[in-house]
Amino acid sequence: MKRLDELVAAKLAQRKEQGTFRSLTTPASLSTGSEGQIDFTSNDYLGFARSVELKKRIAEAEKEFSESGVGSTGSRLLSGNSKLAEALERQIAAFHGSETALIFNSGYDANVGLYSSLGRIAKYIVYDELIHASVHDGMCLSRAELKSFRHNDVASLRMVLSELEGPAIVAVESVYSMDGDLAPLKELVAVCKEFDAAxxxxxxxxxxxxxxxxxxxxxxxxxxxxxxxxxxxxxxLGCHGAAVLCNDNLRQFLINHARSLIFSTFTSNHSLLAVKCVYDMLSVHDYSNLNISRLINVFNQSIKDMSGVRKIGGESPILGVIVAGNAQVRAVAAAMQNDGFDVRPIVSPTVPKGTERIRICLHEFNTEEEVKGLIASLQKALKHVG
Ligand SMILES: Cc1ncc(COP(=O)(O)O)c(C=O)c1O
Structure with missing residues (x-):
């Protein structure tokens, strides 16, 4: 035990030396509201995670479904399934215009389940070079040959697919989590169609x-x-969990082969009710006058006026600026946090070396003044770090 623990300590020391050591922090912005820093880091884009209305609905739903227990008590294939889960899947599928939906405990589990199982019958998995870590982990558990194509580059995908013979899966994100840019979905879909790739x-x-x-x-x-x-x-959606939207064929295949679904206790009933409530709210959400769209414009406009800044994104609420070097990006983030803005440095190896960044997430609940304050703080911090 001592020998292994020494190796563990050595690995940690190496991370500290390289400036890549990770540790857990408690975001003041989420736990303390207005007294904490202003949230420019969480994925709570629409503010559902802090919605009083959603909390109230969940409490009411808990009363309505009081006969359902706390935990699901088992894998979905044993005691964990419920009418509640199946009804929710029908609701989710209908909302997204899909034949079916299959709930997983998290997006991570869903990607691992999808790619590990499908990658045992497909010959190839072709993935965008910036695809999420959960897809990589799923692919690692598959038996497919793995090929990457250049980020959002339709010609690069075409080139890769043109050299393959046999069933291929193509893995992309519609909005990239670390770059906030949008995939050219129509064009990617057309190329996949041409080569009969899924x-x-x-x-x-x-x-x-x-x-x-x-x-x-x-x-x-x-x-x-x-x-x-x-x-x-x-x-x-401010909750937890995920669903794969697909046809019934694939849904049944995943129930039979996705090990992250088969060998894991299913989501708690409380989580299912929370997801049901947020989908109820989402279906009547007013998308005609989103504050977040205005804030994206304010951010884009302000950053345009800053010289020598390499901006990230621009079409989604995930934005940011490149600050090359782990130490440098950490210093910029610390200065901005001191000014009251909760932003996080994204360091290598999470992103490629030289593309370290301040990742900024805008939210429906942020204000124009807050965004302008954030930009001023960023400008000051960048000047200071040089
Ligand atoms: C693109 C992408 N896919 C999947 C996941 C995993 O989702 P979850 O947080 O629900 O596990 C994430 C979250 O980090 C993500 O950004």
Missing amino acids: IIVDEAHAVGLFGKGRGRVSELGLEDEVYARLVTFSKA
Whole structure:
């Protein structure tokens, strides 16, 4: 035991030396509200995680469904399934215009389940080079040959697919989590169609925001052109968990082969009720006058006037600026936190070396004044760090 623990300590020391040591922090902005820093970091884009209305609805739903227990008590395939889960899946599928939906305990579990199982019957998985870590972990558990294509580069995907023979899956995100840019979905779908590849779209950061909450696939009318979609409840929906949207064939395949679903206790009833309540609210949400769209414009406009700044994103609430170097980006984040803005440095190896960044997430509950204050603080911190 001592020998292993020494190795563990050595690994940690190495991270500290390299400036890549990670530790847990408690975000003041979420726990203390107005007294804490202003939230420019969480994925709570629409403010559902802090919504009093949602909390009230969940409490009411708990009373209405009082006969359902606390935990699900087992894997979905044993004692964990419920009428509540099945009804919720029908509600989610109908909302997103999908034949079916299958709930997973998290977006991470869903991607691991999807790619590990499908990747045992497909010959290839072709993925955007910036695809999320959960897809990588799923691919690692598959037996498929893995090929990457250049980020959002349709010609690069075409080139890769043209050299393959056999069934291929193509993995993309509709809104990239660390870069906030949008995938050229229509063009990617067309290339996949040409080569009979099955495209899977991770909509983790698009749900709730694009296509009246339904995601970018729905916004673009591509529901019948993609093989599967991943929607998470953990970002703009302010809850936890995820669903794969797909046809009944794939749903049954996942129930039979996705090990992250089969060998894990299913989501608690409380979580299912929370997701049901947020979908009830989402279906009547007013998308005609979103504050978040105005804030994205304010951010884009202000950053345009700052010279020598390498901006990230611009079309979604995930924005940011490149500050190369782990120490440098940490210093900028610390200075901004001191000014009362909760922003986080994204360091390498989470992003490639030289592209370290301050990641800024805008929210429906942020104000124009807060965004302007944030920009002023960023400008000051960048000048200071040089
Ligand atoms: C693109 C993407 N896919 C999947 C996930 C995983 O989702 P979850 O947080 O629900 O596990 C995330 C979250 O980090 C993500 O950004």
